[in-house]
Amino acid sequence: MNYTWHLGDGQYSKEGKLQHTFDRAGDYDIRLGLKVRNDKTGVIRELCSVKPIKIFNNAGEKEAFDRQNAEPAPVVDIFEYNHAVKTNRYSAEDELSGFAVYRLEILRSETQLDKNDEAFRKLPGKYILKENFLSEENIYSYTVAEEHTLMATYPSYRELAELGFTDAKVYQAEVEDAAERELNNLEKAFGVSADALFVRNTQTLSSTGTQLLDLVMGFMAKYPAIRLQIACHSDNTGSAAANLTLTNRRAETMVNYLVINGVNRNRLVPMGLGGTMPIAPNYQESDRKNNRRVDFTIL
Numbered sequence: 044m045n046y047t048w049h050l051g052d053g054q055y056s057k058e059g060k061l062q063h064t065f066d067r068a069g070d071y072d073i074r075l076g077l078k079v080r081n082d083k084t085g086v087i088r089e090l091c092s093v094k095p096i097k098i099f100n101n102a103g104e105k106e107a108f109d110r111q112n113a114e115p116a117p118v119v120d121i122f123e124y125n126h127a128v129k130t131n132r133y134s135a136e137d138e139l140s141g142f143a144v145y146r147l148e149i150l151r152s153e154t155q156l157d158k159n160d161e162a163f164r165k166l167p168g169k170y171i172l173k174e175n176f177l178s179e180e181n182i183y184s185y186t187v188a189e190e191h192t193l194m195a196t197y198p199s200y201r202e203l204a205e206l207g208f209t210d211a212k213v214y215q216a217e218v219e220d221a222a223e224r225e226l227n228n229l230e231k232a233f234g235v236s237a238d239a240l241f242v243r244n245t246q247t248l249s250s251t252g253t254q255l256l257d258l259v260m261g262f263m264a265k266y267p268a269i270r271l272q273i274a275c276h277s278d279n280t281g282s283a284a285a286n287l288t289l290t291n292r293r294a295e296t297m298v299n300y301l302v303i304n305g306v307n308r309n310r311l312v313p314m315g316l317g318g319t320m321p322i323a324p325n326y327q328e329s330d331r332k333n334n335r336r337v338d339f340t341i342l
Contacts, residue, residue: 047076051096051239053249068100069243070332072236095329144227146175146216147188147196149208155183165206169316170199171272171340175216189340195322195333222266226339229258237275237293237335246292248300256300259339263306270342272312273297278331279318291315297337312342 048056050063051071065071073094099105150162158172163185166172170187177184188199196213203211218224233239233255240252248256263271275290275297294313302308318325323333 049074049076049233049239049251053242053251055250055254065098067243068098068104070238070328071096071098072234072239074234074239076232143215143217144189144191145193145196145213146184146186147190147199147203147211147213148184148186149203149211150185151210152183152185153181156185165208166203167206169314169319171342190322198321198323220341222262222269223341225262225265226341229255229262230339233258235336235338236332237277237337238332240337241293241296244289246289246296248296252297253300256297257304260301260304260306263301263310270310270312272314272338272340272342274314274316274338274340276316276320276334276336276338277318278334279321279325280331283317287315287317287319289315290317293337 048058048061050056050065051073052065052067054063056063073096075094097108099108149166150156152162155174156162158174163172166187173186173189175184175186176182187203188196190196193213193215200211200213218227233251240249240255241247242249259271263269273294275293277286277290279286291313292315294315298308298311298313301311318334321334322336323330325331325334
């Protein structure tokens with residue numbers, strides 16, 4: 044069994060047990076990566092466990108935090124989300140594989156449509172339009188978002204419904220493409236939190252960020268035909284202009300790291316989106332940190 048601790052502040056360790064002191068107060072996600080081998084089957088599996096913690100400057104801060112009565116973020120009424128489609132059938136195979144995603148579909152068509160078709164005219168440029176052919180139904184499905192949880196699709200669904208995409212709906216699908224599966228595994232192992240991948244409030248990569256990109260380099264070498272978009276997001280704290288600038292610089296930093304290490308720049312598309320595509324409310328820090336993220340998308 045191998046251990047890898049990612050401590051949320053750019054430090055990591057491969058010790059089975061460790062002690063660590065944080066340099067500053069804040070919210071951190073402690074990740075423990077495990078590589079285990081089944082003695083009976085010989086199968087090697089990689090697992091990851093995440094524990095969020097909050098660090099205070101002193102005991103007084105912690106006592107004040109414990110006494111405060113934080114107002115809960117408004118809960119989205121799932122019943123108004125009447126275009127969500129989710130199967131009730133439990134599949135142990137799907138549960139173990141972990142390759143199920145939620146896709147936000149804006150249109151279905153019996154014939155193949157060009158991406159410049161009038162039907163997509165109102166689609167904002169920040170969305171990536173993907174075509175999926177559903178062989179069982181013999182129909183083309185056009186999607187613009189893919190998330191690991193149902194509720195993460197809600198902000199985009201609401202925005203697009205208001206723009207006139209009244210047939211928009213969410214459905215659960217199994218990722219079949221080998222490259223997408225491998226990319227999903229990388230995201231699950233390291234997470235997509237910008238707080239872990241960058242030094243706080245800067246465009247400087249943390250050690251966790253460089254470790255992830257080193258694996259992305261191997262991924263790009265394994266699949267030489269693919270192009271990859273790297274999109275950086277922020278929460279709504281601060282000015283929209285500053286957030287857009289920071290996320291653009293972060294995306295460029297990640298692309299530059301890959302280019303310096305041998306990946307062709309023509310295969311990479313950096314994009315900074317600021318806080319324009321949230322996947323969670325921005326009322327509390329526990330939600331805002333979910334919006335500070337990096338998305339890797341195969342184009």
